Amino acid sequence: MIGAIKQAWANFRGFDLTGSTVPPMDGPLRPNAKLDAAPVLLDLADVDNLALWGQEVLCSVGCEIHTLAQTAGEDGQGLSISRSRGMGKPVTSMAAGADLLAVAVEGEGIRIESRDGASSELIVPEALDARCVTAMAFADRSTLLVAVGSDRNPARDWKRDLMTRTAAGSVWRIEIGSRTAVPIASGLAFPSGIIMSKDRVFVSEAWRHRVLSMGIDGSRQQIALGSLPVYPGRIAPASEGGFWLAMFAPRNPLVEFVLKEDEYRRRMIETIDPDYWIAPSLVTGRSFLEPIQGGARKKLNMLKPWSPTWSTGLVVRCDKDMAMMRNYQSRADGDVHGVTSLCEADGRLLVAAKGSGKIVAIHELAGHIA
Amino acid sequence: MTPLIQLRGVSKDFRGVLAISDVDFEIRPGEIHAILGENGAGKSTLMKVLAGVYQPSSGEMLLDGRPATLNSPSDALDRGIAMVFQETNLVPSMSVAQNIYLGDEKLFNRLRGLNIQAQRYLLSLNFYVDPSAQVSFLGAGKKQLVEIARAVHHNARLIIFDEPTATLTPEEKFHFFNLARRLKEEGIAIIFISHALEEALHLADRITVMRDARVVVTDEASKFDRDRIVQAMVGRSLSSELYSGQARVARPMGRKILSVENLSMGNTVRNTSFSVFAGQVTGLFGLVGAGRTETMKIVAGVLKRDYFHGGTVRFEGRPVRYRTPRPAVRDGIVYVTEDRKIEGFFETMTIAGNIQLGHLANGYNPLTPVAPRQGRELAIEWTKRLGVKAIDADARVIELSGGNQQKVVLAKALVQKPKLVILDEPTRGVDVGTIVEIHNFINELAESGMAVVVISSYLPEIMTLSDRILVARQGRVVEEMDVTEATESRIMYAAVH
Numbered sequence: 016m017i018g019a020i021k022q023a024w025a026n027f028r029g030f031d032l033t034g035s036t037v038p039p040m041d042g043p044l045r046p047n048a049k050l051d052a053a054p055v056l057l058d059l060a061d062v063d064n065l066a067l068w069g070q071e072v073l074c075s076v077g078c079e080i081h082t083l084a085q086t087a088g089e090d091g092q093g094l095s096i097s098r099s100r101g102m103g104k105p106v107t108s109m110a111a112g113a114d115l116l117a118v119a120v121e122g123e124g125i126r127i128e129s130r131d132g133a134s135s136e137l138i139v140p141e142a143l144d145a146r147c148v149t150a151m152a153f154a155d156r157s158t159l160l161v162a163v164g165s166d167r168n169p170a171r172d173w174k175r176d177l178m179t180r181t182a183a184g185s186v187w188r189i190e191i192g193s194r195t196a197v198p199i200a201s202g203l204a205f206p207s208g209i210i211m212s213k214d215r216v217f218v219s220e221a222w223r224h225r226v227l228s229m230g231i232d233g234s235r236q237q238i239a240l241g242s243l244p245v246y247p248g249r250i251a252p253a254s255e256g257g258f259w260l261a262m263f264a265p266r267n268p269l270v271e272f273v274l275k276e277d278e279y280r281r282r283m284i285e286t287i288d289p290d291y292w293i294a295p296s297l298v299t300g301r302s303f304l305e306p307i308q309g310g311a312r313k314k315l316n317m318l319k320p321w322s323p324t325w326s327t328g329l330v331v332r333c334d335k336d337m338a339m340m341r342n343y344q345s346r347a348d349g350d351v352h353g354v355t356s357l358c359e360a361d362g363r364l365l366v367a368a369k370g371s372g373k374i375v376a377i378h379e380l381a382g383h384i385a
Numbered sequence: 386m387t388p389l390i391q392l393r394g395v396s397k398d399f400r401g402v403l404a405i406s407d408v409d410f411e412i413r414p415g416e417i418h419a420i421l422g423e424n425g426a427g428k429s430t431l432m433k434v435l436a437g438v439y440q441p442s443s444g445e446m447l448l449d450g451r452p453a454t455l456n457s458p459s460d461a462l463d464r465g466i467a468m469v470f471q472e473t474n475l476v477p478s479m480s481v482a483q484n485i486y487l488g489d490e491k492l493f494n495r496l497r498g499l500n501i502q503a504q505r506y507l508l509s510l511n512f513y514v515d516p517s518a519q520v521s522f523l524g525a526g527k528k529q530l531v532e533i534a535r536a537v538h539h540n541a542r543l544i545i546f547d548e549p550t551a552t553l554t555p556e557e558k559f560h561f562f563n564l565a566r567r568l569k570e571e572g573i574a575i576i577f578i579s580h581a582l583e584e585a586l587h588l589a590d591r592i593t594v595m596r597d598a599r600v601v602v603t604d605e606a607s608k609f610d611r612d613r614i615v616q617a618m619v620g621r622s623l624s625s626e627l628y629s630g631q632a633r634v635a636r637p638m639g640r641k642i643l644s645v646e647n648l649s650m651g652n653t654v655r656n657t658s659f660s661v662f663a664g665q666v667t668g669l670f671g672l673v674g675a676g677r678t679e680t681m682k683i684v685a686g687v688l689k690r691d692y693f694h695g696g697t698v699r700f701e702g703r704p705v706r707y708r709t710p711r712p713a714v715r716d717g718i719v720y721v722t723e724d725r726k727i728e729g730f731f732e733t734m735t736i737a738g739n740i741q742l743g744h745l746a747n748g749y750n751p752l753t754p755v756a757p758r759q760g761r762e763l764a765i766e767w768t769k770r771l772g773v774k775a776i777d778a779d780a781r782v783i784e785l786s787g788g789n790q791q792k793v794v795l796a797k798a799l800v801q802k803p804k805l806v807i808l809d810e811p812t813r814g815v816d817v818g819t820i821v822e823i824h825n826f827i828n829e830l831a832e833s834g835m836a837v838v839v840i841s842s843y844l845p846e847i848m849t850l851s852d853r854i855l856v857a858r859q860g861r862v863v864e865e866m867d868v869t870e871a872t873e874s875r876i877m878y879a880a881v882h
Contacts, residue, residue, distance in 0.1 A: 238702065242644055338638075340637075340638075
């Protein structure tokens with residue numbers, strides 16, 4: 016009763032009792048500029064999913080899938096597009112298995128291709144909304160795990176999904192042979208990454224800033240990694256054990272505050288272009304119309320690395336239990352923002368920064384110190 | 386020159402246990418004499434004998450070359466011997482000025498005149514304390530200054546200081562050293578007990594080292610160095626064990642136990658954010674006034690953060706807002722105070738009683754009370770585990786040395802089986818031998834998976850103990866560094882700039 020009165024008083028006065036604070040970026044998330052220092056392998060606007068299929072590195076850009084090859088430049092470290100093919104509609108997610116490649120095509124379904132090109136079939140599960148397949152992972156040769164971010168908004172409209180406080184995401188298990196899809200978890204707030212490890216499935220739940228762990232049937236759900244100061248995204252396996260976790264945008268106290276202010280948010284959504292919302296973003300600084308806090312961001316005309324920002328670049332190395340070990344970061348003044356996908360290939364980690372439109376490489380795959 | 390005071394073969398025992406044994410000691414007029422030794426070595430007892438608090442069991446005392454007996458502290462004061470105790474003897478409900486002139490009151494006292502007089506006097510000593518402030522509102526450092534001012538005011542020929550600098554800021558210490566030298570020039574002899582060996586080497590003319598209730602060595606300060614003192618104090622060289630400065634590897638971080646987000650409390654704690662991880666010792670360094678203690682007291686429910694916009698504290702991922710320490714203790718957070726004499730234990734209770742109280746704090750259920758026998762066994766177990774040196778668990782805590790008292794405070798906290806232990810200045814006023822023991826114990830706690838926060842103003846301690854160092858300045862954590870990359874200058878730079 017007293018709690019209700021306090022809440023009512025706080026609502027009336029505009030105070031918030033729970034706080035719109037964000038956990039600090041410290042410990043394993045201690046700020047650094049390692050992503051900015053990483054070599055740029057390829058500038059590719061809108062680069063999204065990365066996948067290693069056999070020896071080939073694939074990436075998706077809009078409606079196309081590119082095959083990347085090493086350039087024969089001076090250092091031989093760069094990447095170039097060796098082949099491209101169109102999928103007709105935007106590719107929202109990709110996953111590579113031992114023989115099969117799964118490609119989620121917005122509004123169509125999930126296309127399963129074999130390596131030798133002998134088969135290519137489109138699976139369109141009845142209850143699964145193919146507009147917002149955010150991540151996929153093969154559990155075994157014939158089982159595909161699928162994270163559906165939302166059944167209300169398409170994947171590219173993720174910002175709206177967050178600002179409307181939707182929790183309509185789900186996780187599915189698809190038996191490729193029988194084409195059956197079974198929901199294993201629902202009511203999730205934008206699941207944006209998924210991976211299978213032994214008997215556990217890890218799912219990034221972006222809008223709740225956490226990574227869940229569950230059985231392959233959705234049982235034993237628990238928080239493997241919680242209270243993150245960023246929105247977690249796709250997860251990739253690490254060759255040395257454990258995982259790589261992409262964080263696609265930072266949390267911000269102002270956004271947290273706006274998320275509590277329903278009427279303000281409703282009017283913002285109705286009247287303002289999504290690019291200029293007070294909301295996280297994959298990249299910032301492209302337009303003077305962005306709602307940045309100018310005075311707080313620059314000093315002597317230099318962008319402060321610790322200034323409030325809507326976008327950041329962050330890759331986190333986690334152990335087998337999804338505990339964070341160290342991070343690679345591009346801060347407010349950096350230029351590798353909006354990391355959406357990761358993939359280990361040729362003894363290095365490829366990082367796709369969709370916001371900045373580039374692929375960079377991290378060579379330091381071992382080590383434990385942040 | 387006739388010594389001011391001379392002790393010949395003086396012994397003092399409590400319930401058959403010798404606190405000092407066959408001590409020969411002399412103090413000359415106008416000298417600064419440092420007394421060093423481990424906790425329990427008998428330093429405080431020796432000083433209390435000199436100040437008339439205790440009467441020796443055997444032996445002889447000469448004052449100005451003539452045999453003398455000091456029956457009480459006031460008797461000693463009449464003969465020009467004043468003692469400034471480690472635990473302050475000020476009247477908390479009176480003002481600073483009233484405390485300084487306590488006992489010198491005239492028939493009619495004008496408070497304003499008293500304040501002006503006290504102000505002048507304090508400024509002449511370079512002590513910046515408001516004379517009209519009530520003593521109970523002063524910090525430990527300021528209280529110590531008032532205590533010193535009061536002793537100097539009584540025109541003593543010998544002033545005995547028990548740990549005078551333990552609670553002082555670096556600036557206050559500087560003034561204290563100047564004051565000591567000035568008093569020396571005026572022919573006043575000074576004895577001070579200290580655990581800060583550098584202070585003794587820096588300030589004293591002569592140094593006496595005690596061990597196991599006996600005087601081990603007395604010599605000119607110039608003939609000592611740190612290693613010789615430590616060797617005399619403990620009978621072995623501890624330099625390599627303590628503050629070795631060797632590069633070490635930080636323990637890996639466990640799960641995040643505590644997340645403090647934008648915490649604020651008035652002007653003391655300002656929008657501070659940091660995290661604490663299990664399996665590590667997190668060192669929190671900062672100068673006095675950096676808000677370290679206050680921040681951790683908010684976490685432990687001792688203080689309350691601002692009601693509006695006071696920030697968020699998450700313990701094991703759950704937002705918590707403790708209004709008293711009790712729910713914090715039940716959740717697994719314990720705070721071990723820096724001021725153990727006031728907040729750490731019940732001094733007239735036994736060791737066992739104190740430890741049992743700690744156990745009761747962790748979820749006392751009137752339907753299933755702890756059996757006295759069970760509580761006593763628990764107390765004995767912890768006494769052994771921490772190596773508390775006492776006759777038995779029924780000894781009163783007030784009878785123990787500072788280091789052993791600190792061990793009791795630690796036992797009282799740890800018996801609550803916490804997940805997060807906050808140790809505020811865990812080795813303040815503790816001898817070097819016990820410091821090693823306490824450090825080892827803190828490391829054991831971290832290795833057992835517990836999250837440990839150590840607040841310390843002593844940089845070598847922070848660097849020796851911590852896996853991860855947080856530096857606070859002006860009410861907020863401003864820098865975080867791994868112990869492998871931390872240097873004293875880098876930490877101090879962050880704390881000052």
